[in-house]
Amino acid sequence: MRxxxxxxxxxxxxxxxxxxxxxxxxWRTFLITPLNTTAWTYEIKPGQGxxxxxxxxxxxxxxxxxxxxxxxxxxxxxxxxxKGEYAIAxxxxxxAFLQKLVKGDVIQYSITFIEGWTFQELLxxxxxxxxxxxxxxxxxxxxxxxxxxxxxxxxxxxFFPDTYHFTAGYTDVQLLxxxxxxxxxxxxAAWQNRQDTVIYKTPYEALIAASLIEKETALASEKPLIAxxxxxxxxxxMRLQIDSTxxxxxxxxxxGNITRADLKIDSPYNTxxxxxxxxxxxxxxxxxxxxxxxxxxxxxxxxxxxKGDGSHYFSINLNEHxxxxxxxxLKPLRMIATPPLIVPDDKASTAPFIxxxxxxPLGWQ
Numbered sequence: 156m157r158x159x160x161x162x163x164x165x166x167x168x169x170x171x172x173x174x175x176x177x178x179x180x181x182w183r184t185f186l187i188t189p190l191n192t193t194a195w196t197y198e199i200k201p202g203q204g205x206x207x208x209x210x211x212x213x214x215x216x217x218x219x220x221x222x223x224x225x226x227x228x229x230x231x232x233x234x235x236x237x238k239g240e241y242a243i244a245x246x247x248x249x250x251a252f253l254q255k256l257v258k259g260d261v262i263q264y265s266i267t268f269i270e271g272w273t274f275q276e277l278l279x280x281x282x283x284x285x286x287x288x289x290x291x292x293x294x295x296x297x298x299x300x301x302x303x304x305x306x307x308x309x310x311x312x313x314f315f316p317d318t319y320h321f322t323a324g325y326t327d328v329q330l331l332x333x334x335x336x337x338x339x340x341x342x343x344a345a346w347q348n349r350q351d352t353v354i355y356k357t358p359y360e361a362l363i364a365a366s367l368i369e370k371e372t373a374l375a376s377e378k379p380l381i382a383x384x385x386x387x388x389x390x391x392x393m394r395l396q397i398d399s400t401x402x403x404x405x406x407x408x409x410x411g412n413i414t415r416a417d418l419k420i421d422s423p424y425n426t427x428x429x430x431x432x433x434x435x436x437x438x439x440x441x442x443x444x445x446x447x448x449x450x451x452x453x454x455x456x457x458x459x460x461x462k463g464d465g466s467h468y469f470s471i472n473l474n475e476h477x478x479x480x481x482x483x484x485l486k487p488l489r490m491i492a493t494p495p496l497i498v499p500d501d502k503a504s505t506a507p508f509i510x511x512x513x514x515x516p517l518g519w520q
Contacts, residue, residue: 185223189246198240198323199256205234208256224249233257240323263320268334270316270441271369273403277314277334277439281327288326303331312366312436314338341442349449354386365448366436370399371459377467378447384459384469386451393457395426403437460484 199208205228209221218224228234233253239261243252264286268277274296281287282294291302296310315338319330346358355361364385368378388395402409404422418427423434456469458476462483470476
């Protein structure tokens with residue numbers, strides 16, 4: 156009897172030892188075996204825990220034993236994984252995989268809104284960005300603002316041009332709200348630091364002026380100078396006669412040159428016909444344009460004209476301005492546009508010609 160119990164004991168010990176050795180070898184193999192041999196992406200969905208991830212990886216053939224990954228996560232205190240989309244490098248070991256999930260080292264996508272873009276151009280970029288989650292049900296500008304919760308505001312110029320980073324699952328509404336709130340914060344900060352002599356009564360008026368500055372020059376050094384011209388002309392009740400407002404007014408009918416007929420179009424955006432600022436911004440101004448509008452350069456210049464090299468010539472009086480137009484814009488080899496010379500009773504200047512790229516994939520009119 157004792158012999159039989161002894162043999163049974165030896166068998167049990169052998170089995171336990173064998174299983175232990177097998178488990179140890181399997182565990183060690185698990186720890187040193189990469190989940191993958193090629194780079195891949197893996198998404199942790201909201202509410203998904205380590206058990207769910209482990210069984211998912213087992214079903215997809217990345218690991219053999221789901222319980223090993225769970226045990227490793229508990230032993231290394233790597234159970235607090237975060238949702239998101241992860242880029243998993245080739246030959247990633249299980250522990251490194253878990254550490255990545257716990258750190259929340261998710262894939263970052265980006266979208267860039269360019270200074271000087273219209274809302275139409277911005278929305279076109281949003282609509283066709285493949286990594287955003289699209290939830291907008293109506294792309295009409297007024298409807299978009301309602302879906303964002305901003306009522307009936309005209310969206311032009313209200314979104315800050317910048318590069319925005321986001322992760323998987325980020326919605327178009329979240330992005331637009333973020334750009335809108337950023338513009339509000341930037342504008343209000345600049346408004347608090349405005350010059351005492353600024354004539355704008357509201358931040359929105361300053362935003363409109365900034366949008367004109369944005370379209371008139373790309374040179375940061377010139378923006379305060381142009382801001383000064385705009386303010387002085389407004390103070391004197393002179394029409395601004397800024398070409399970019401006419402281009403905005405005619406939109407998709409613009410063919411690359413402003414004609415005399417274009418200058419006569421009856422639109423509140425046509426600053427050749429109407430005094431004062433346009434009713435809304437005409438583009439998304441960057442922070443340098445906003446700052447310039449609220450801190451215009453002092454001086455006497457009332458006119459400016461494009462020189463053809465990206466800069467402008469500023470004039471104090473009409474005769475000097477008309478000469479600059481002849482020198483810089485009417486010479487055949489340097490011609491950018493052919494605006495009419497200003498006659499004395501017109502009391503206004505021809506602003507520089509801007510040729511933006513108008514995007515219209517949404518087919519707006």
